Structures are given as C-alpha cells and as structure tokens.
Amino acid sequence: MLLCIDFTGEIAKITGVDNKKGELRIVEAQELNVSYLGEYLRSKTGKIKEIRVSAPMDKTFHKTFILPNLKGKTLMEAVKNEVMKAFGGNYQFEQLDLGETVAPGSKTNIITTTAGIERKALEEMSQVFVGTSLKPGLFTTYPLALQALLEIMGLLSEDEAVGFVEIAHPRSRIVIFKGKEIRVTRELPLAQGENEPEISALAKDIYRTLLFYAESFPNEKVSKIVIAGNSITSEISENLKQKTGVEIFPFNAQPFFRGTEDNSGVYPGCLGLALINPDRFRFKFVPLSVQDKRKTRKRLSLFSIILVIILLVFTSVIFRLSLDTKYLNGYEGGIKGEIKMKEDTMKGMALELVSHSIENSQPRWSEILLELAAVVPPRIALKSMTIRKIKSGWSGDVCGSADGQDEITSLVLVEELQNNFLKSPLFTGTKVVEKKLEGEKINFKITYQLKS
C-alpha cells in the first residue's frame, strides 16, 4: 500500500492507495491527529510499502522568478538570492526552469519556478516517523501534489488560470495554477459546521483571493474553479458561483481512483501525492537530518568497500607470499633430503673422507718451507719460525735479526725481507709487527698468512 499523508496543521489526512496492474484503488482514508500518527504507522507496519508526505501549506512557498539568462551554478546562486530576499533563509527549496522569455533589448530571460518548505517544518514532519520502521520516500508541498493531480486530470491549461478549492475543517485551501506555475496559495479559515453564513464567508474569501490574483496578474483572470470537499453540495457550488462569478466544477476522482464513489474521505492532496512519478518529479525535499544520515550511510558504504578492498589486497598478497613460503619450504626440504642422502652414503666412506679432508686442509709443506728459505736474504738470521692452523686458514710468524753492519742497511734488509714476503705467491697479509734496534742489528718479527 502507498500511504499518502497530507499535513494540515494538527491534522494529518491519510489515504492508502493500492496499485493493482495500473488501477489505483483507495483502500484507506482518514483524518488523524498528528500525535497519533506514530502509533497508526506502527500498527500498519508490513502493509505500507511507501510513504509520501505533503507539508502544511502555511510552511511552504511557491514563487516564479524571471532571471537573466545565466547558467549552471550562477543561475542557482541567483535563484538562491531571490529566495533569500523573498522568504528569508529558513527554507529548503527546489527549482525548475520553465523556459525562456524575451526581455527588452532582444535579450532572453529565464523563467524559474521555485517551491520551498520551512526547514523546521520538514524536520518536524520527519520526526513523526522516528521510532517506526517506515520512512517517507517523498516530501513535497500540497500545491505541488495538487498540480500533479490536476495535470493528470487534464484540468491545467497554459492559457487560463485554474483555481482549486478544498473545503475542509478547520481550514479550507485555495491554490491558483497557470500552466506549470503555482501562482497563489492561501488557507481559508472555516468555522464549525457548514451552515449558510459560513459558506457565504468562505465564498467571500475565495472572491477576495480571485481579486488579489487579478491585481497581481493584470489582464488575467481565473476562468474556472475546481471545488473539493466532503460536504460539497450543489447549493454550495451555486452560492460560490454567484459570489465569485466563476465557473465551478465539483472535483471528481472516480475516473482515476476506485473507491471514491461516495466522495467521502477523498483528500485531493493525498491523491495528488499518489499520482506523482518520483523519477520525474523535481520537487522532492529531503530533511537535512535525513541528508546527513544518507551522507553518513554513503560514507559507511564507502568505508566498507575500502575495508573490503584492503582486506582483499592484503589477503591476496599474504596468500601469494604464503604459497611462496610453502614452495620454498618444500624445495628446501628436498635439498636437505638430498644432502642427508649423500651424507648417509658418505658414512660408509669415513676413512676416505678423513683422507680427503687432510689432503685439502694441509699445505704443501715442502713448498712452504722452501719458499720460506728463499725469501730470507743473506745477512738475515731467523731465530724462530712458526706456522699454525687458524679458523680461516694458516698463519705464521718469523723472528730474527738483520745484520747490515749499520742501522740503515739493517733496516733495508728487514724491508727487503718484508718485500720478498709480499712478492711471494705463497704468502699474504705480511706485516712487520716488531722492529727493535740492537746496536747495528735490528731484531724483527714478521707475521704472515698462507694463501689459500
């Protein structure tokens, strides 16, 4: 069921509409105090598919502006400024460009129609639905809903102004349309009951409204008035016709809605809401709190998507790396197994292994000793010579004295010995670590390593 709610002050007019294969049927129609609306909605949970709402008319505005031919954001700003000037900053509004008009000097102006709802009223309407699982899908104004209704009924005309009067308690409402423009909206107070003097007063009010229209739009007049309400009789229509001098048509929704045969519980505003095509409708208002919630929801969705993407990226990278690790582990295990197999084979060749190790770890002693003898020049006497095994190979040292008959020659001899070590293909890392003058002799100590 599509639930249409028309707020008029403390009263909410409710109409439930079912759409079966394109045929609209009114299944529920009642007036409720707004304070009972929440309870009503909770009782209908599960039956209601969609809710559409129109705001109280005294909290709305409708105005058409003629503006210079501006584009995009500049036009938006101009419209905003005009609305601010006309109604202040307490309204949320929407605009629709109706076309162009020729201005003096062959310039073109833009006709823009606007409709707005007081922010506070919009929030208050939205608050009615807090605590229920139902949220309105569309907020708009009563005249815009009526416009949709009359447009479908074929009652609107680009050439003539049409008035629509809804007689109701405690307030009646009149809206004057011309084409797509909503030109005048007014609430008309109606006293208790529908006795003669009050009807007469209402007719006067309607007449005054028509006069106001004629003053506001010279050379134009309202050609017909469509009148709706539960207690409309032919006498009332006649009375109004006499007072206003305009052709009066009683509102009849039967061709468009089933279930309106007795004309009771027919709320034109609600019917208009039901006929709005939300995809094409321009004047959809969203309360700021709802906009905030939507933004938050969007942000949350965005965050969720980012989170999922991050999760996917990390998962895929970790999965890939884990696979690599697994593969490397397997490969490592294979090599270890092969090494183990070879080592097991070598267990039976321990003697050969030791023999091999000795052969590879021991230097060719004959070569070393001969080379050592060769690098020592005459007049140098070695006192000691040592070669020892260290972790990285073999290191050694020679101690001796150089007797060059004078200090300088002795020094040269030690240097010659060091040079011989340096030039030798068997030794490396040669260093003179000790040099001591003893008379004309020089005692020295040289360390070296065997080349591997």
Place this chain on the structure above:
Amino acid sequence: MKEKGLIFAFVILMSLLCVLGTKKIKSLQTQIKEQKENLTKLNQRLDYVKNLEESLELRRMTGKVLTQIPRVNDPIANKVIIKKFILSFLSRKGYQAEVEVENERKSKDFPDMIGVNEVLLKIGFRDNITYNQMTNLMETFRDFPFTVEILTIGGTEVALPGIFRLQLKYYIVPGGA
C-alpha cells in the same frame, strides 16, 4: 553520534588492518628472503657434498687410503699404543723425539654422524733437523690420518723440549683399524 562512532570504528579497523597486514607481509617477505639465502647456502652445500662424494668414490676406487694405528678397547692403552707407535716410527726414521699424547675426544672437524674422534699429539725433536729432513717427514705424515696444527722451529708454542716441534691431530676413523 552513532554514525560518527561507526566511522571512527571503521577507521580504527582499517588502520589496524593496514598495520597488521603490513606487519604480516613484512614478516613473510623477511621469511622468504631468509629462506632464499638458506637455499643458496644449501645449494652450495649440496654441490660441495656432491663433489666430495665423487672425490671419495674416486679415492675408494684408486685405493689410496690412510694407514691407521692399531687400537684396543681400553682408552688408556690406546694412548700408550699411539705414543709407542709414533716414537717407533720416528726412531725408524732416525729421529730422537719426545711425544705427548692427549685424551681421545670427539672431532669437530667432521660431521657427527661419521663419528670421527681425534687425539692431540705434541712432538718435540731433540736433534737438529735440516730442511730436507723436515719436508720428508712432513710428506710421510700424509700417509697417516695426521694433520699438522702447529709447526715451529725455535718457537715456544708447543710446550716440549726441542728446536723443531709439532702439534698434530690424529683422527681415529670408526672401523678403520
């Protein structure tokens, strides 16, 4: 407020996810790097083992094996046998020497699974020795499972009397003698 809390929770969750994910990825990358390094070493080891195996096979086929000193089940007796063997061997070569034999221990120069033990030997030659004699002697040691640890002429590193001193390792190969 609730939405802000949720967004805050999302941000925290995302940050946490990023931190933990990055940490895990870094840890895996480090692990892979280590595994690759390890693999390189293992490959080198495998190459070495393969070459060694080939070399040992060749050695076995050519019959070039080392002579081992006879052994008994008593470790003290073994020490005595080794000492006597070396003294007798040197004596036959014409050298007077002093020999010191240390206790048998597990050798760290070979993999444990092969079960090679070693005995540290110190030899101090009483006689003067020529280069030729020295080189001949050193070459002769190659027929036995001896490795030279220290060789000194006139030095003090091997604590035994004598000009020419040696510190050797004698490897005891299981099933070799």
